[in-house]
Structure formats: structure tokens, C-alpha cells
Amino acid sequence: MIPERYDTIVIGAGLSGMAAGIRLAMFGQRVAVLEQHYLWGGLNSFYKRGGHLFDTGMHALTNYVPKGTRGTPLARVCKQLRISHDELNLLPQKTSQVVCAGHRVRFSNQVELLIEEIGRCFPARVDAFVALVDELRDAPLGEPDPSSARERLTARLGDADLVDLLLVPTCYYGSARENDVDWDQFVILFRSIFLEGLAMPAEGIRPFLALFKDRLVAAGAELRLKSDVARIEVEGGAARAVVLADGTRLATDRVISSAGWVETMHLCGEALESEHVRPGDAGRLSFVETICVLDRWPHELGPDMDAAVIFYSTGERFRYERPDRLVDVSSGVISMPTNFAGTPAEREPLFRVTVLADHERWVALEEDEYVARKQLLSDAALEATTAFCADVRPHETFRDVFTPRTLTKYTRKLGGAIYGSPRKRPDGSTPVAGLYLCGTDQGFLGVIGAAVSGISIATQHAMAAR
Ligand SMILES: Cc1cc2nc3c(=O)[nH]c(=O)nc-3n(C[C@H](O)[C@H](O)[C@H](O)COP(=O)(O)OP(=O)(O)OC[C@H]3O[C@@H](n4cnc5c(N)ncnc54)[C@H](O)[C@@H]3O)c2cc1C
Structure with a gap:
């Protein structure tokens, strides 16, 4: 039997996988997005229990900017997936809080409130904090820097309570590293929470995800639910096919996986997994x-x-x-x-x-x-x-x-580790030719971060390789 053949196969219909699939299909590729669950959305999905409709992972969408703001991750997602800001129907936060070290600090989508609150609680440190905010606002993104945010913040701010206060939100919204955040991740997370901001889709995650799913299908990609990838076939060091748990073999030269670094190498077989996965890679x-x-x-x-x-x-x-x-x-x-x-x-x-x-x-x-x-x-x-x-x-x-x-x-996250491996792979590459990572283990997190990751990996690797 001749197996079905795709230009690119995407593993996972979370936000990163769906964004990658939309992008590739828009540019004319034959794409299948394979999802083991019967629903799309991944970590950010939805369910019904006891007559109540719940969102799985939606606390607040980070990276919020008002309509018309250019050059930000949210603007990029809207532009490249051809989704309008209005369609997302986002409600901005009024205020949020960090409660830590005996302080209660409020913040909003205007960083001035955070600066004022830090000034109230840490008057001797506010100038250093303002200088940090200015630096983070202009910091170039994309350069890997796994140095310790805790150490760098301590050196800059000189107050362990203030450092803890900044680490609580940034760790909880995306750090895979214990008691710390990699500096490059800290920069992204700080900007996405404090310099951009928080919002909520007015009707929760369902209609938000429906926009992605509908774009995916309209662009011509196949969304195959209950399609559990059991194996990625590697031949001569290159990806050649994926095999589903029911034995279906789908041929391809390019696979983009949002399943996670360790999980993806596991799909490539024991030899590759034991050669490339190091102790400490699992979250x-x-x-x-x-x-x-x-x-x-x-x-x-x-x-x-x-x-x-x-x-x-x-x-x-x-x-x-x-x-x-x-x-x-x-x-x-x-x-x-x-x-x-x-x-x-x-x-x-x-x-x-x-x-x-x-x-x-x-x-x-x-x-x-x-x-x-x-x-x-x-x-x-x-x-x-x-x-x-x-x-x-x-x-x-x-x-x-x-x-x-x-x-x-x-x-399917190993160890239930929602932020994945502490060792991110910012360029999405793997030791297998034609196999790339997107999403959590590429290093972009949250709903908007995951979508940006799917778009960039699709653009850099799968579309460039055509
Ligand atoms: C409790 C919780 C709260 C959160 N709160 C927020 C929040 O408030 N705001 C925010 O922006 N972000 C939040 N997040 C984080 C956000 O959900 C994730 O960062 C983002 O959704 C990750 O998307 P992804 O596409 O990288 O991965 P995932 O969503 O994990 O998608 C991967 C997909 O791959 C599928 N898959 C895995 N293995 C296989 C296989 N072998 N075969 C087929 N399919 C496979 C999985 O089923 C999954 O659907 C939260 C997450 C959780 C769990």
C-alpha cells in the first residue's frame, strides 16, 4: 500500500501546532496536524463537568496590547494568521497583584502602576528598578542566554525580597527551571506580563480556539484528532514518516513536533533517545x-x-x-x-x-x-x-x-511538566534532519508565545525548505 504523503506533518494541535499548520497550509503545503486527544487546544483546552464549562489552562492571556499596537507578539500572530484583533474579543485586566515577602504590589497593563507600587514598598530600589524596566523594554529577543535571572536581578536590585517579588509571576507563568528563570526567558516573560499585559477572551478559550481551528481548516490543513503518534521513522538521520498507534503510516520529509524535546526524541526510538537526551532534560x-x-x-x-x-x-x-x-x-x-x-x-x-x-x-x-x-x-x-x-x-x-x-x-507531557524541559532549543532544531520542535520546548510559552513559536518554526524551517 502506498502511504499517504504530506509536505509537513505537525504533531499536536495545541496553539503552537495549530499556528504552524495554518502558516504552512496558507503557503500551499499539504499539511496534517495530528492530535492524540479528541479535542484541540492542548494545555489550553476546555471541558464540561457537573454541568459547568471549564477552560483548562486559561488564567489570563499574556502579551496583550490594544488594537493597532505594532511590532509585538500579539500583532504578529494576528497579522500572520490573518486573525483580526477584534475577532479575538479580548478584555484587558483592570489590575492584578503580587503578594510576596509581606508586600502586596498591584500592577495593571500600564507599567507606571507597577513602578509606583515598587516605589511605595522599596523606595531605595525604585531607581534601579526603573533602569531595569528601560533595559528590558529595549532588550533584543532571540539571543539564547540561560544565565540566572535570580543572580542578575540580585546584582541589579540588591534586595532579595524585591527579586522574589519579580520571580513569583515570571516563574509561575513559564519557568521550567527550579527556583529561577533563564535570563532570556525572564526578559520575554517580564515583557509579556508587565510591559504588554494581561487580558481574557470575553467568552473564554473556546471561541478563541475555534478561530484557530477554523483558520487551520479553511487554509486547507487536515486536523486529524484521536491520531496518536507512536513513532517517528528516521532513516539515514532524516525524518521519513510518522506512524500512528493504530499502525497508519504517513510519509513526509518534514515533521514539526510540539510534543516536547524529550517526548519527541522518545518517538524517534531508543537509540536516538539515549544518544541525545541528557540527564536533567525532563521537566x-x-x-x-x-x-x-x-x-x-x-x-x-x-x-x-x-x-x-x-x-x-x-x-x-x-x-x-x-x-x-x-x-x-x-x-x-x-x-x-x-x-x-x-x-x-x-x-x-x-x-x-x-x-x-x-x-x-x-x-x-x-x-x-x-x-x-x-x-x-x-x-x-x-x-x-x-x-x-x-x-x-x-x-x-x-x-x-x-x-x-x-x-x-x-x-502527554512527561512528568506533567507543563513548562517542559529546562533546556530549551531556541532554533527548534533536533539531531534528526527534517524534524523540528515548536512550542513549549522551543522556548516560547503561553497562548500567544506558543502561537509565535509555531509561526516562526514553520517559516524558518518547513517553508524555507520548500
Ligand atoms: C493550568 C495551566 C494554566 C495556564 N495558564 C495560562 C495562561 O493563563 N495564559 C497563557 O498564556 N498560558 C497559560 N498556560 C500555558 C499555555 O497553555 C501553554 O504555554 C501553551 O498552550 C503551550 O502550547 P503548545 O502548543 O506549545 O503545547 P501544548 O498545548 O502542550 O500542545 C501539544 C499538543 O501535542 C499533543 N501531543 C503530544 N504528544 C502527542 C503524540 N504522540 N501524538 C499526537 N499528539 C500529541 C498534545 O495532546 C497537545 O495537544 C497554562 C497552562 C496550564 C496547564
Whole structure:
């Protein structure tokens, strides 16, 4: 039998895979986007439980800029995928907060508020902080620099509390490295959170993803759901085909994989995996998220409950590492998705809290114990947040919890590590000719970052190779 042949095969229908697929199909390639799950979206998908519709990974879209702002990642995604800013229907945040080292610092999509708040809490450091902001605003992107952001910030700002305060949001929104962020990632994350800003699609992630899916199909790409890639065939050092779990063989000379570095090398077979994957390549950071449906809007529960997002650390020092127990509730992120400007009244009020978790410990639990621990530890996470915001539990009408186990099941991320490998591959190349990485392990994270990654890898490699 002659196998089906594609110009490029994309593994994964998350944001990066769909963006790559759209770009390639727009330029006339025969493209298949293969997704193991029955839904698209990857880490940012959606589901229904107990009669409620939930988004999986949507706290706030980073990289928000108003319509008409040029030269930013969001503008690039809109332009290159031919999606208009209006279609995305984004609601900007009003304010968010970082609670750390005994301070509560507010920020908005105008960096001036953050500067004012840093001035209030760290008056002796504000000039150094302003100089840092200026430097980060103009820093060239794309140059790999894995040096320690913690060390560089300490040298610049000279205050461990202020450094922790800047690391809590940047680590939680994208660092695969324990207790730190690579400097190049820090620059990207700082800009995407503080210099650009946060927003929420008015109706959540579903219509947002539908835009991507519809563009993909309209451009002529094939979106093949429930298509689990079991193997990438490599011959003479080059990718030649992918083989699905049901035995279907799809021939190609180019594969773009959003599955992750370690996961992709695993698909290439044991010999290549053991030759190229090094100890420490697998990500160690995973999370448990508790989602509470509330009987009222969070801002009705107290003065600090109007934030879109609260990044917090309640310990003496910020710990961002795989915990030596099921969860570590001493730091985390709270998301209140209805606290954005102009949220439609019919949206259900939610309170989400995400904390660090140890994947291995969750996987080792027997089913009964797993269910019991989920309840107990989501309670512990909610309890921890009462140190600095209202207790939402009396107003909770439904709760769902996802764990590292859930993340691995639905996205195939090894170790439930949503930010992937700590060793990023910025040029997307792999040791296999014609096989490239996009998305998380290329080094661009978040919804918009992932889409930028898909676009650039498609442009640099697969389209250039035509
Ligand atoms: C809890 C949580 C909260 C988040 N909050 C935010 C947020 O508020 N704002 C924000 O911007 N970002 C957020 N993110 C991050 C964001 O979701 C990711 O950075 C981004 O979606 C990554 O996209 P990706 O395409 O690189 O990878 P993924 O979304 O992981 O896509 C990879 C896809 O490949 C598929 N796949 C893997 N292996 C195979 C295989 N063998 N065969 C076929 N298919 C395969 C997977 O099923 C998956 O669909 C959050 C993530 C999580 C989990």
C-alpha cells in the first residue's frame, strides 16, 4: 500500500501546532496536524463537568496590547494568521497583584502602576528598578542566554525580597527551571506580563480556539484528532514518516513536533533517545489546580478580590521547586477570570488556585487515596490563600481539581511538566534532519508565545525548505 504523503506533518494541535499548520497550509503545503486527544487546544483546552464549562489552562492571556499596537507578539500572530484583533474579543485586566515577602504590589497593563507600587514598598530600589524596566523594554529577543535571572536581578536590585517579588509571576507563568528563570526567558516573560499585559477572551478559550481551528481548516490543513503518534521513522538521520498507534503510516520529509524535546526524541526510538537526551532534560515542575464555582462574583467578597490574577508566596523566601510531598501551598497563582474589564454578566464566577505538585507522588497513589487527596489538598490550597484574600469556600457551589496525573493523561507531557524541559532549543532544531520542535520546548510559552513559536518554526524551517 502506498502511504499517504504530506509536505509537513505537525504533531499536536495545541496553539503552537495549530499556528504552524495554518502558516504552512496558507503557503500551499499539504499539511496534517495530528492530535492524540479528541479535542484541540492542548494545555489550553476546555471541558464540561457537573454541568459547568471549564477552560483548562486559561488564567489570563499574556502579551496583550490594544488594537493597532505594532511590532509585538500579539500583532504578529494576528497579522500572520490573518486573525483580526477584534475577532479575538479580548478584555484587558483592570489590575492584578503580587503578594510576596509581606508586600502586596498591584500592577495593571500600564507599567507606571507597577513602578509606583515598587516605589511605595522599596523606595531605595525604585531607581534601579526603573533602569531595569528601560533595559528590558529595549532588550533584543532571540539571543539564547540561560544565565540566572535570580543572580542578575540580585546584582541589579540588591534586595532579595524585591527579586522574589519579580520571580513569583515570571516563574509561575513559564519557568521550567527550579527556583529561577533563564535570563532570556525572564526578559520575554517580564515583557509579556508587565510591559504588554494581561487580558481574557470575553467568552473564554473556546471561541478563541475555534478561530484557530477554523483558520487551520479553511487554509486547507487536515486536523486529524484521536491520531496518536507512536513513532517517528528516521532513516539515514532524516525524518521519513510518522506512524500512528493504530499502525497508519504517513510519509513526509518534514515533521514539526510540539510534543516536547524529550517526548519527541522518545518517538524517534531508543537509540536516538539515549544518544541525545541528557540527564536533567525532563521537566520537574508540575501543578495541581483547584477550580471553584462561586455563588457570587469574587469582587463582592472583599477589597482585594477585584484582581484578575494574584501571584503569591507566603514563605520567608520564594520556593519554586518540585515539592517533597504531594503539593507545596506556600506559593501559587490565583486566577479570577471574571475580574476583567467588561466581563459578560452571564459568565460563571470562578476562583482558581494553582500550586506546585510532585508528579511521581500523585501517580503512585491508589485510586481511592487519589480521590481523597485531591479533596484534602485542594482544601489546603484554598486555606493557604485565606492568609491574604477572602475565604471563598462558604460561597463554593462546585469544585473541580486537576493534578499532574490529569495533565499527563490529556497532553502527554512527561512528568506533567507543563513548562517542559529546562533546556530549551531556541532554533527548534533536533539531531534528526527534517524534524523540528515548536512550542513549549522551543522556548516560547503561553497562548500567544506558543502561537509565535509555531509561526516562526514553520517559516524558518518547513517553508524555507520548500
Ligand atoms: C493550568 C495551566 C494554566 C495556564 N495558564 C495560562 C495562561 O493563563 N495564559 C497563557 O498564556 N498560558 C497559560 N498556560 C500555558 C499555555 O497553555 C501553554 O504555554 C501553551 O498552550 C503551550 O502550547 P503548545 O502548543 O506549545 O503545547 P501544548 O498545548 O502542550 O500542545 C501539544 C499538543 O501535542 C499533543 N501531543 C503530544 N504528544 C502527542 C503524540 N504522540 N501524538 C499526537 N499528539 C500529541 C498534545 O495532546 C497537545 O495537544 C497554562 C497552562 C496550564 C496547564
